[in-house]
Amino acid sequence: MRNLWIFINRYNAFFLFVIFFTIGVILTVKNNAYQRSVTFNSTNEVVGQAYIRLNVFKRYMNLGDVNDSLALENARLKTQLLAMKNIDSAKNVLVKDTLNHVQYTYLAARVIKNSITLRNNVITINKGSVDGIESGMAVISAGKGVVGIIRDVSPHLATIESLLNKDAKISVSIRSTKALGSLVWGDRNSDYRKAFIKDVPNHFQVKLRDTVITSGFGSFPPGVPVGLISNRGISTGDNFLTIEIRLFNDFSTLQYVYVIKDKLAQEQKALELKLPNEQ
Numbered sequence: 001m002r003n004l005w006i007f008i009n010r011y012n013a014f015f016l017f018v019i020f021f022t023i024g025v026i027l028t029v030k031n032n033a034y035q036r037s038v039t040f041n042s043t044n045e046v047v048g049q050a051y052i053r054l055n056v057f058k059r060y061m062n063l064g065d066v067n068d069s070l071a072l073e074n075a076r077l078k079t080q081l082l083a084m085k086n087i088d089s090a091k092n093v094l095v096k097d098t099l100n101h102v103q104y105t106y107l108a109a110r111v112i113k114n115s116i117t118l119r120n121n122v123i124t125i126n127k128g129s130v131d132g133i134e135s136g137m138a139v140i141s142a143g144k145g146v147v148g149i150i151r152d153v154s155p156h157l158a159t160i161e162s163l164l165n166k167d168a169k170i171s172v173s174i175r176s177t178k179a180l181g182s183l184v185w186g187d188r189n190s191d192y193r194k195a196f197i198k199d200v201p202n203h204f205q206v207k208l209r210d211t212v213i214t215s216g217f218g219s220f221p222p223g224v225p226v227g228l229i230s231n232r233g234i235s236t237g238d239n240f241l242t243i244e245i246r247l248f249n250d251f252s253t254l255q256y257v258y259v260i261k262d263k264l265a266q267e268q269k270a271l272e273l274k275l276p277n278e279q
Contacts, residue, residue, distance in 0.1 A: 074142060104221050106258045116164055116192040116251045123160040125257060133158045138219035138260040145225040145248040146170060147257050164192050164251055171217040172197060172226055179204040180215055192251045197243040206232040212245050
């Protein structure tokens, strides 16, 4: 307390100046219309700018929730779009399935861990078995194509075997020619922006910048975009081509993904297990 009084006594002139200056400003504003108008206008502008910056800050803090809600909405819309596209080719006016019975549905998930520099890259997402996630489900990103396959699942989390994995192998086709091949990544390649299609018969005419999509064989529905052809064919010395493609997905910026639920997957798996093993 003694130190406080010493401090006030030492700077009493400054404190008196502040007090009298404040009283003077108040009296001037209160008793003069022009000064009062200018002060109020200036104050409103300062307060308005402060509120604008505060709202910008609040919106920034809420971006995570907004992104989550947008991802969920996109998943719902993608499911509806699949149902509307599922039209009988013989009778264009008839829809083969309803929204309640569509084969594929989407579940939005947020990426919480990702790697792109390893030989076997793995992605972790914030959805698990309680959300209906199962091993073997296909995963894509928002409008940019293939991400990978669900590998391990816990109640609230799941890991994805990324396309950037030496063991990844996905059936794809070239849109213009319908040529089938296997999409691989890690064979003498560490660039997260490109991959290769193997086992394409060499009699097919391959065009640069032709689009590569999923074939529909395996976990992915047909027509999911994968990338563009950047090298028309690397000869392997046999009857097949190895084709280099530029991936649509930028795995270095991956934040949200969509897990594809195939309602016929278990039925198909159970049926195929009954087939005789001819290997």
